[in-house]
Structures are given as C-alpha cells and as structure tokens.
Amino acid sequence: MTQRRVTIKQVAAEAGVSITTVSHVLNDVPGKRVHPDTRVRVEDAARRLGYVPNSLAQSLRTQRSNTIGFVGDEIATTPFAGKIILGAQDVALARDAVVFVVSTGYQREVENREIEELLRRQVDGILYASMYHRPVELPPQLASVPTVLINATCTGSGVPWVVPDEVAGGEDAADVLLTAGHRRLAFINDVDEIPAAFGREEGFRRRAARAGLHDDDLRVVTAETDPAGGYAAARQLLAHADRPTGIFCFNDRLAMGVYRAAAELGLRIPEDLSIVGFDNQEIVAEGVHPGLTTIELPHYEMGAWATEQLFDQIEAGPGARPAAPARKLRGPVIHRASVAPPSRGHDPGERREPSDLARQRQA
Amino acid sequence: MTQRRVTIKQVAAEAGVSITTVSHVLNDVPGKRVHPDTRVRVEDAARRLGYVPNSLAQSLRTQRSNTIGFVGDEIATTPFAGKIILGAQDVALARDAVVFVVSTGYQREVENREIEELLRRQVDGILYASMYHRPVELPPQLASVPTVLINATCTGSGVPWVVPDEVAGGEDAADVLLTAGHRRLAFINDVDEIPAAFGREEGFRRRAARAGLHDDDLRVVTAETDPAGGYAAARQLLAHADRPTGIFCFNDRLAMGVYRAAAELGLRIPEDLSIVGFDNQEIVAEGVHPGLTTIELPHYEMGAWATEQLFDQIEAGPGARPAAPARKLRGPVIHRASVAPPSRGHDPGERREPSDLARQRQA
DNA sequence: TTGTAAGCGTTATCAG
DNA sequence: CTGATAACGCTTACAA
Numbered sequence: 233m234t235q236r237r238v239t240i241k242q243v244a245a246e247a248g249v250s251i252t253t254v255s256h257v258l259n260d261v262p263g264k265r266v267h268p269d270t271r272v273r274v275e276d277a278a279r280r281l282g283y284v285p286n287s288l289a290q291s292l293r294t295q296r297s298n299t300i301g302f303v304g305d306e307i308a309t310t311p312f313a314g315k316i317i318l319g320a321q322d323v324a325l326a327r328d329a330v331v332f333v334v335s336t337g338y339q340r341e342v343e344n345r346e347i348e349e350l351l352r353r354q355v356d357g358i359l360y361a362s363m364y365h366r367p368v369e370l371p372p373q374l375a376s377v378p379t380v381l382i383n384a385t386c387t388g389s390g391v392p393w394v395v396p397d398e399v400a401g402g403e404d405a406a407d408v409l410l411t412a413g414h415r416r417l418a419f420i421n422d423v424d425e426i427p428a429a430f431g432r433e434e435g436f437r438r439r440a441a442r443a444g445l446h447d448d449d450l451r452v453v454t455a456e457t458d459p460a461g462g463y464a465a466a467r468q469l470l471a472h473a474d475r476p477t478g479i480f481c482f483n484d485r486l487a488m489g490v491y492r493a494a495a496e497l498g499l500r501i502p503e504d505l506s507i508v509g510f511d512n513q514e515i516v517a518e519g520v521h522p523g524l525t526t527i528e529l530p531h532y533e534m535g536a537w538a539t540e541q542l543f544d545q546i547e548a549g550p551g552a553r554p555a556a557p558a559r560k561l562r563g564p565v566i567h568r569a570s571v572a573p574p575s576r577g578h579d580p581g582e583r584r585e586p587s588d589l590a591r592q593r594q595a
Numbered sequence: 596m597t598q599r600r601v602t603i604k605q606v607a608a609e610a611g612v613s614i615t616t617v618s619h620v621l622n623d624v625p626g627k628r629v630h631p632d633t634r635v636r637v638e639d640a641a642r643r644l645g646y647v648p649n650s651l652a653q654s655l656r657t658q659r660s661n662t663i664g665f666v667g668d669e670i671a672t673t674p675f676a677g678k679i680i681l682g683a684q685d686v687a688l689a690r691d692a693v694v695f696v697v698s699t700g701y702q703r704e705v706e707n708r709e710i711e712e713l714l715r716r717q718v719d720g721i722l723y724a725s726m727y728h729r730p731v732e733l734p735p736q737l738a739s740v741p742t743v744l745i746n747a748t749c750t751g752s753g754v755p756w757v758v759p760d761e762v763a764g765g766e767d768a769a770d771v772l773l774t775a776g777h778r779r780l781a782f783i784n785d786v787d788e789i790p791a792a793f794g795r796e797e798g799f800r801r802r803a804a805r806a807g808l809h810d811d812d813l814r815v816v817t818a819e820t821d822p823a824g825g826y827a828a829a830r831q832l833l834a835h836a837d838r839p840t841g842i843f844c845f846n847d848r849l850a851m852g853v854y855r856a857a858a859e860l861g862l863r864i865p866e867d868l869s870i871v872g873f874d875n876q877e878i879v880a881e882g883v884h885p886g887l888t889t890i891e892l893p894h895y896e897m898g899a900w901a902t903e904q905l906f907d908q909i910e911a912g913p914g915a916r917p918a919a920p921a922r923k924l925r926g927p928v929i930h931r932a933s934v935a936p937p938s939r940g941h942d943p944g945e946r947r948e949p950s951d952l953a954r955q956r957q958a
Numbered sequence: 959t960t961g962t963a964a965g966c967g968t969t970a971t972c973a974g
Numbered sequence: 975c976t977g978a979t980a981a982c983g984c985t986t987a988c989a990a
Contacts, residue, residue, distance in 0.1 A: 239966095239967055239968090240967065240968065241967080249976075249977085250976065250977045250978075251967090251968085251969095251977085252969090252970090252976070252977055252978075252979095253975090253976060253977070255968070255969060255970085256975095256976085259969080261969090261970090264975085264976095265975060266975065266976080267975060267976085270975085270976085284711065284714060284715050285715060285967085285968075286655075286715070286717060286966090286967050286968070287715045287716045287717065287968095288651050288654050288655045288660065288716065288717050288966090288967075288968090289655055289966070289967035289968040289969085289982085290967080290968055290969075291651050291968090291982090292649075292651045292652055292655055292966090292967080292968070292969095292981095292982045292983065292984090293967080293968045293969045293970085293981075293982050294968080294969065294970095294982085295982075297651065299716070302696075307677045307680060307681055307684075308674075308677035308678045308680070308681040308895070309677070309877075310674070310677075311671075311673070311674040311677075311878075313677050314670045314671035314672070314673075314674075314676050314677060314698075315671045317670060317671070317696060317698075318670055318671040318698055321670075321696070321697060321698060325697075325705075325708070325709065325712070328712065330695050330697060330709070330712050330713065330716065331695065331696065332693050332694065332695055332696075333665075333680060333684070333694065333695075333696040334684060334688075334693060335677075335680075335681055335684060342688075345688070346688065346693070348647065349688070349691065349693050350693065351647055352647050352648060352649070352650045353650045353651065353662070353693065354649060354650065354651050458881075458882070459881070459882045459883075459884065463884075485878065485882055488882045488883075492884050495858065513878065514672075515674075515848060515876065515878055515879060516878060516879065516882060518821075518822070519821070519822045519848055519851045519879060520822075520851075521822065521826075521855050532671070602982095602983060602984085603983065603984065604983080604984095612960075612961085613960065613961045613962080614961090614983090614984080614985095615960070615961055615962080615963095615985085615986085616959085616960060616961075618984070618985060618986085619959095619960085619985095622985080624985090624986085627959090627960095628959065629959065629960080630959060630960085633959080633960080648983085648984075649982090649983050649984070650984095651982090651983080651984090652966085652982070652983035652984040652985090653983080653984055653985075654966090654984095655965095655966045655967065655968090655982090655983080655984075656965080656966050656983080656984050656985050656986085657966085657984085657985065658966075
C-alpha cells in the first residue's frame with residue numbers, strides 16, 4: 233500500500249467519462265446499459281493504466297470484505313493445518329476471497345487477540361479449526377459472526393461443524409484386515425479419551441462383530457500415540473502365542489513403534505503381521521518399510537466443505553440460521569504393503585471376508 | 596461483516612462528544628490534549644457499546660492496511676510452511692498486523708491470480724516463500740511492492756532474502772561426527788543440483804579437511820531424497836570393508852532408508868554406525884529408533900526475520916531502497932541418539948576432535 | 959479542549 | 975445511456 237495506486241478517478245479521466253460510468257462497465261452492473269463504444273474506451277483506459285480496484289474501498293461501501301479468517305490451534309507442529317488451509321483457500325479463491333490465517337498456540341489470550349484483529353478487519357466469516365477432533369468451547373466473540381468448526385464440535389452452539397467419520401474409519405480398518413483373511417485382531421488405541429478413540433474403537437469392533445469374530449479374538453489396548461507407545465503396546469500384544477495377526481494402530485506414528493517391535497521379535501511385515509495405521513502421514517506411512525496401509529484423514533475436504541458452508545451462511549445473511557448443517561467425512565483407505573493374508577501357521581485356511589469398501593464414501 | 600457493527604459515530608453520541616474527540620482519545624493522538632473527564636466518558640462509552648474500529652475505513656484513510664501477504668509454493672505437503680508462517684505471524688501480530696496466506700501449487704497462473712487478489716486488498720507487503728532453498732524468478736507484479744524472499748533468492752532483483760546457511764549446516768554435521776571421533780565419513784547428498792546440495796557438501800568437506808581427513812576418508816554419493824534413495828545409497832556405501840563409520844544424510848527422510856540398510860546389514864546404530872540427518876522433521880527424527888541427530892532448518896526464524904525485514908521496508912517508504920539486506924540463518928544441531936564414538940574394531944584409538952559448535956549461531 | 963469538514967476509493971441512487 | 979452526489983467509517987487539518 234506504499235505507493236499510490238491507480239484509482240477509478242484516473243481511469244475516468246483517461247477515458248473521458250465519469251467515475252460512475254467506469255464503475256458501471258467494470259462491474260457489469262445488471263440493468264445498466266452502457267454504449268459499446270464507451271465501454272471499450274473505459275476498458276482500454278483501465279487496462280492501459282493497470283487499474284486494480286481497491287478492495288478496501290469496495291468493502292467499506294458494500295459491507296462485504298470477501299475475506300475470511302482461519303483460526304487454528306497449532307499450525308506449525310502438525311502437517312495437517314496446511315491441508316485444511318489449502319482446502320479452504322481453494323474454495324475461497326473460487327469466490328475471489330482470500331483467507332487470513334492465525335494460530336493460537338492453545339492460548340486463550342492470543343486467541344482473543346487474534347480474533348479481535350480479524351473482526352476489526354471485517355472478515356465475512358471465520359473458520360475455527362482444531363488439529364485433532366475434539367469438542368471445543370466457542371470464543372464468545374464468534375457468537376455473532378458466521379462461523380464453522382473444523383475438526384471440532386460445540387454442542388448447543390448451533391454452529392455448523394465438520395469432523396472425520398471416526399466410526400467409519402474404524403470399520404474400514406477392520407475391513408482391510410478381515411478382507412485379507414485375518415481372524416485374530418488387535419487395536420492399539422489412544423489412551424486419551426477423545427472422540428477419535430471412541431469412534432475408531434466402536435467402528436472397529438462393530439465391523440469385527442459383523443464378521444463374526446469372538447470377543448477374545450479382538451484385543452484392544454491403549455498407548456501413548458507415539459512410536460514409544462506403539463512399541464510398548466506391541467511388545468505386550470505380540471508376546472503371547474496366540475498373538476494377533478493383524479494390528480490396527482490409532483495412528484501412523486504409533487505404528488512406527490509396532491514396526492520396531494515386530495522387527496525385534498523377528499516378525500516380518502506383512503508375512504507374519506499385518507498393520508494398518510491412521511492419518512496417512514505420508515512422511516511416515518511412505519517412509520516406513522514396507523509402506524504402511526492406513527486410513528487417511530480428510531483434511532483438505534474438511535477445509536473445503538467448511539468453507540463452502542461458511543459462504544452459504546454468509547450469503548444467507550444474519551437472518552434465519554436454519555438447522556446448522558454438520559458433517560462427518562470419511563477418509564479413504566490408502567493401500568500400501570503392510571497388509572497381507574495371515575501366514576498359514578497362524579490362521580490355517582481361513583475364508584476371506586468380502587469387502588465392505590464399496591459403500592459410499594461419505595457417511 | 597454481516598451485521599452492522601458499532602461505529603465511531605455511535606460512540607460519539609453515547610459519550611455526548613464529536614467523533615473527532617472519540618478518535619482522539621481512542622488513538623491517543625500525540626500532541627492532542629483532551630480533558631480527563633471526557634476521556635473517561637469516551638472510553639466508557641466505547642467499552643459499553645463494544646466498539647471495535649473498522650480497519651477497512653482506517654486503512655482507506657491512512658493508506659496503510661496493516662496486512663501482509665504470504666505466498667508460498669506448497670503449503671500442504673511439507674510441514675515447513677506452518678513454521679515459516681508462524682514466525683511471520685508472530686512478528687506481524689506484534690505490530691497489530693495479520694497475514695493473508697496463499698499457496699500457488701507451483702502454478703504461475705494461480706500465483707498471478709493470488710497475488711492480484713492480495714494487491715487488490717492493499718497488503719502493505721508480501722512474503723514470497725519457497726518450501727526449499729532455491730533461486731526464484733520474481734513475479735513482475737511484486738516489483739513495486741515491498742517484498743522479501745524466504746528460502747529463496749533472486750539475483751539482480753534487489754529484493755531482500757533469507758535462506759538457511761547450508762555451508763554452516765554441512766560444517767556442523769561434520770563437526771558432530773568428527774567430535775565423536777569418526778575418521779571415515781560419508782555424505783549422501785541430493786542428486787538434484789540445488790543450493791542445499793552444494794552448500795552442505797562444501798561445508799561438510801571443508802570441516803573434514805580442517806580436521807585433516809584424507810580425501811579417501813570422505814565419500815560423497817548422491818541419491819533421491821527419500822527413504823528408498825537413502826537405502827540404496829547406504830547399501831552401496833556399507834558394502835565395503837572400509838565402510839564409513841559416520842554418515843551424514845542430506846535429509847531425514849533419506850536417513851530413514853539408511854536406518855533400514857543398517858538393520859539389514861546387522862549394523863547397530865549408533866554402536867556400529869553413526870548417522871546425522873538434516874531438517875529435523877520431528878515426526879521422523881523422533882520416531883526412528885534410536886532418535887536421529889540432525890540439523891534443524893530455521894523455518895520459524897526465517898519467517899520471523901523476513902517479516903521484521905518487511906516491516907522495515909514498509910516503514911522506510913517507497914523512497915530509498917538501500918542495499919537490500921540478505922541473511923543466511925544457521926539452524927541448531929539437535930542431538931539425539933544416532934551418534935556415538937566409532938566402535939574400536941573400526942577406528943582404534945582415534946583422538947577426539949574438539950568441538951566447533953561454540954561458534955556463534957548466526958553466520 | 960473540542961468540533962467542523964474534507965477526503966481516502968468505491969458503489970448506488972437519482973436526475974438528466 | 976451517462977453523470978452528480980451522497981454515503982461507507984474513519985483520520986486529520988483547521989477552526990472555534
């Protein structure tokens with residue numbers, strides 16, 4: 233904003249018309265007819281001068297900034313934020329809007345500060361995103377601004393939200409293992425009591441039950457969601473003779489630890505042990521050997537959906553806030569090389585389960 | 596921006612003064628004295644009404660938007676973007692500014708579109724960032740806007756830039772290995788001919804030479820910078836009897852591959868083989884076992900420095916653009932468990948090199 | 959110490 | 975079909 237830019241006034245002068253006319257032609261005002269000749273004159277002038285309308289002035293006048301705010305809890309530590317933001321950005325840009333990004337670091341103090349800064353700038357709406365699926369408390373300042381929650385829910389607030397379909401994810405994971413023929417399964421779940429932990433376990437169990445698995449053929453243990461946690465849990469799980477032949481890990485990092493445990497135990501993946509992860513953190517899922525089959529989290533899609541939703545809300549105006557839409561998005565399973573049929577020694581002649589994956593992608 | 600917010604006019608009415616006075620007290624205009632009583636009256640009114648100044652109007656008037664744009668090439672695939680943005684955001688917020696984030700996906704088309712969108716919004720300046728250190732071509736539209744390059748250089752443009760100090764990184768890596776007592780070193784470099792590849796090799800060699808290493812005690816090979824590349828290179832490197840006892844890897848992902856090669860060869864890390872990586876991608880450097888000692892890339896710092904720089908440029912005005920400052924930032928070495936003295940079998944009684952790490956952090 | 963009024967760059971209403 | 979002109983919400987000479 234340092235050097236003065238070309239204004240509509242200069243274009244008008246150059247074209248020898250009034251600024252009104254310039255505005256008319258440049259905005260293609262419906263119902264306003266302008267002579268073809270003057271139209272080209274104006275367009276030429278604008279082009280020649282390199283005129284770019286000043287959004288600030290436009291927004292001031294139209295009460296619409298075509299700008300949205302993205303407030304995330306931690307943008308730097310996980311690779312997730314980028315995908316969500318990209319999804320948001322893509323749909324925003326399609327509407328000539330752009331997005332302010334701020335990161336709170338989980339500090340209420342700075343969150344308030346940042347939201348204030350966004351509001352001051354008259355953002356049309358706000359995307360409030362968590363980096364992991366959880367219930368959140370809505371900052372009070374957002375009560376009167378179009379808002380949608382990403383990876384977060386806030387009961388009673390009437391604010392739309394979108395989260396991953398955890399149950400479906402658990403089902404898909406079980407499905408992958410069952411389809412490969414496994415009949416002795418384990419799930420290393422997150423110790424933390426969060427929606428993802430509940431949902432994935434529910435889905436995993438449900439799908440296993442549907443396949444007729446006995447209770448004692450499905451073990452569920454909990455661990456810290458890092459490689460060390462996975463390692464410890466796997467050592468325990470794999471110590472017994474009737475060890476599981478397929479393990480579903482709460483996330484990919486944790487899965488790294490079970491890879492290590494398996495290696496130490498002389499268990500080959502996938503011949504002796506099949507593993508499925510969660511998150512599809514490319515850097516680990518692709519980096520590990522053999523590649524990790526895993527369930528992807530729909531970050532981009534959540535960002536995109538939320539933004540569509542936000543614009544709908546903005547366009548609907550402050551009037552009726554109809555039943556706030558909410559959505560669970562299912563992520564795809566990414567097949568790599570960590571799943572194979574169980575070796576004969578452990579699961580002789582088991583029949584394969586038919587795949588369930590043909591169900592439609594979105595819950 | 597949907598519902599009409601409180602304006603300065605309403606505050607004035609509520610306080611029973613003119614809008615001028617409100618402006619004066621709220622902005623603490625220097626040299627303007629206002630009666631203590633009216634000051635509190637105004638402040639009360641503002642608080643009561645929940646007044647928040649409209650930045651758009653302010654900007655229009657003051658020709659300063661307190662807004663900067665961040666254009667990155669890919670924001671979603673690497674975990675780096677988040678850190679750079681966070682650095683930028685932190686210093687921006689300290690100046691009551693906020694940042695628009697856009698990602699180009701390496702497509703000129705969308706880059707132009709996005710930059711236009713930013714300019715239209717009168718950003719005060721632009722941060723142009725690459726996710727890996729490289730020379731770039733400056734989009735022409737940025738020629739007349741305060742700009743600073745992050746992780747990128749553009750010779751002849753006169754635009755300030757900040758990049759990692761690759762040479763120092765290479766030196767530090769060598770230093771870690773030499774200090775541990777290693778005398779047979781290898782560097783698995785990136786096949787791509789990029790500044791990081793040149794710089795790190797230069798630094799690594801220089802430091803090794805300084806330690807008196809012979810040429811044949813330092814092998815340099817190239818590979819794709821992924822686990823597979825590292826694996827292949829390591830297999831080759833470790834096949835010989837006079838294998839290196841310490842390997843420096845161009846990056847952490849590649850290092851994952853050498854971990855695997857070592858495991859297959861029955862070489863223990865760090866007892867039989869020491870490894871140092873680059874990037875400090877926590878998820879792999881911490882996830883791998885034993886933890887990977889690595890050189891961190893100063894993403895946050897680059898983002899922060901660039902933003903300081905940008906504000907300086909903005910405040911200096913469009914007048915003199917003095918010798919554009921440029922900076923190489925050295926990243927810290929993150930010590931974990933992948934480096935130890937070479938085992939006796941291979942390097943009997945070698946003396947330890949004194950550490951070089953005490954040198955100041957910034958080049 | 960406080961207020962009037964101009965103007966930042968647009969859009970929109972209403973006359974010509 | 976085209977053009978004055980009044981907002982939009984704010985800062986800032988300049989007056990009172």
